[in-house]
Amino acid sequence: MSHPFPIKDIARQSGLSTATVDRVLNERANVSPRSRARVSAAIAELEGQEQQLSARGRRLYFDVLVEAPERFSREIRHATEAVLPTIGPAVIHARYSFRQIMSAPDCVALLRQIVKRGSHGVVLKVRDLPEITAMVAELDSRGIPVVCAFTDLPRSARRAYCGPDNYAAGQSAAYMIDKCLPGSSPPGATILTTLSQLAFHGEAQRRRGFLRLMSERRPDLRLMTVAAGAGLALETRAVLQEKLSAPGLGPILGVYSMGGANRAILELLKSYDHFPRAYVAHDLDSENRTLLRQGYITVALQHDIASDMRNAFLSLLYANQILKAPPVATQSRMSMVTPFDCAEN
Numbered sequence: 001m002s003h004p005f006p007i008k009d010i011a012r013q014s015g016l017s018t019a020t021v022d023r024v025l026n027e028r029a030n031v032s033p034r035s036r037a038r039v040s041a042a043i044a045e046l047e048g049q050e051q052q053l054s055a056r057g058r059r060l061y062f063d064v065l066v067e068a069p070e071r072f073s074r075e076i077r078h079a080t081e082a083v084l085p086t087i088g089p090a091v092i093h094a095r096y097s098f099r100q101i102m103s104a105p106d107c108v109a110l111l112r113q114i115v116k117r118g119s120h121g122v123v124l125k126v127r128d129l130p131e132i133t134a135m136v137a138e139l140d141s142r143g144i145p146v147v148c149a150f151t152d153l154p155r156s157a158r159r160a161y162c163g164p165d166n167y168a169a170g171q172s173a174a175y176m177i178d179k180c181l182p183g184s185s186p187p188g189a190t191i192l193t194t195l196s197q198l199a200f201h202g203e204a205q206r207r208r209g210f211l212r213l214m215s216e217r218r219p220d221l222r223l224m225t226v227a228a229g230a231g232l233a234l235e236t237r238a239v240l241q242e243k244l245s246a247p248g249l250g251p252i253l254g255v256y257s258m259g260g261a262n263r264a265i266l267e268l269l270k271s272y273d274h275f276p277r278a279y280v281a282h283d284l285d286s287e288n289r290t291l292l293r294q295g296y297i298t299v300a301l302q303h304d305i306a307s308d309m310r311n312a313f314l315s316l317l318y319a320n321q322i323l324k325a326p327p328v329a330t331q332s333r334m335s336m337v338t339p340f341d342c343a344e345n
Contacts, residue, residue, distance in 0.1 A: 005046050014042035047324065058090040060120040062316055065110060067102040067126050069196075069231040069260055071285040076125070076149075079306040087313055090322050095119075101230050104131040111135045114144070121145045121316035123309070127199035128153050145319035147312045151202030160315040162330040164303040166202040169334045170209025170256075173280040176299050176336070177254040178217045180278035188250020190222040192276075194240065196231035196259030203258045206282075210256055222250065231260035237268055244272045254278040263287055266296050284337060292342045300337040307332050
């Protein structure tokens with residue numbers, strides 16, 4: 001059993017005598033399995049302590065690059081500021097680059113700036129596009145590890161994905177809407193799904209899970225998708241209005257909003273005399289909390305943003321060899337939040 005520690009240190013850590021430790025290390029007879037396990041555990045603990053001591057005082061700079069509406073970027077920043085003081089042993093500094101809309105060239109340009117100034121790692125929430133995937137490979141080749149949060153780049157060289165199971169979230173939304181609707185529907189009855197961008201892998205996965213289960217459970221309903229509103233009110237309103245103006249559209253009975261801008265969606269639906277019986281949204285920003293309390297949103301699907309960001313930073317610490325092991329699990333679970341969970345204090 002190889003080790004860099006004096007026998008007396010291992011004995012002190014394990015609570016065994018130096019003679020017992022010596023017998024274990026030299027694989028002699030008359031040693032119980034329990035003593036061997038205690039010596040192995042003590043060596044592992046000493047190795048972890050050595051890592052902490054060597055990392056103490058190190059300052060690491062991690063970049064957080066996000067394409068999202070301001071309301072969600074604000075939640076990410078608040079979560080990051082909450083978890084960073086709880087993460088050791090190194091001192092972590094986060095540098096933020098938030099954009100509400102970010103094209104592939106814009107994203108590549110920001111990542112090139114990060115390469116130029118240097119970074120210990122990058123947390124990305126961006127679209128799944130070939131140019132960005134190529135840039136992630138370049139970052140990794142230059143020793144800058146990348147971790148994806150909330151939405152993945154599955155074909156890239158990223159080190160980990162930290163976020164919810166988006167496919168399962170879409171299935172949960174379909175399950176809730178199906179349960180809220182009557183058994184029979186009028187001709188042309190429609191379920192509306194809205195996304196900020198189909199190029200976000202997470203939203204595409206949510207849509208896949210939703211459409212698959214909904215088409216199985218309710219083949220009598222039409223399914224209509226509106227995308228490319230970037231989760232912003234004006235942009236979402238413009239693309240949705242074009243769909244609602246189409247002739248022959250039946251009543252919209254349910255809405256699954258994956259990308260936000262829910263107040264704008266609800267107001268526009270009302271102006272066209274659509275009053276959905278079920279409305280499932282994502283995230284608990286201030287707008288969604290209000291709409292939940294008012295009863296306009298039936299259920300909000302919420303994941304633990306702070307936990308996702310913590311796992312992202314732990315994954316980067318592991319990539320920098322500060323931690324001995326990565327997080328045990330990096331995929332968070334969704335919870336369903338009802339109006340009763342958002343009562344005003």
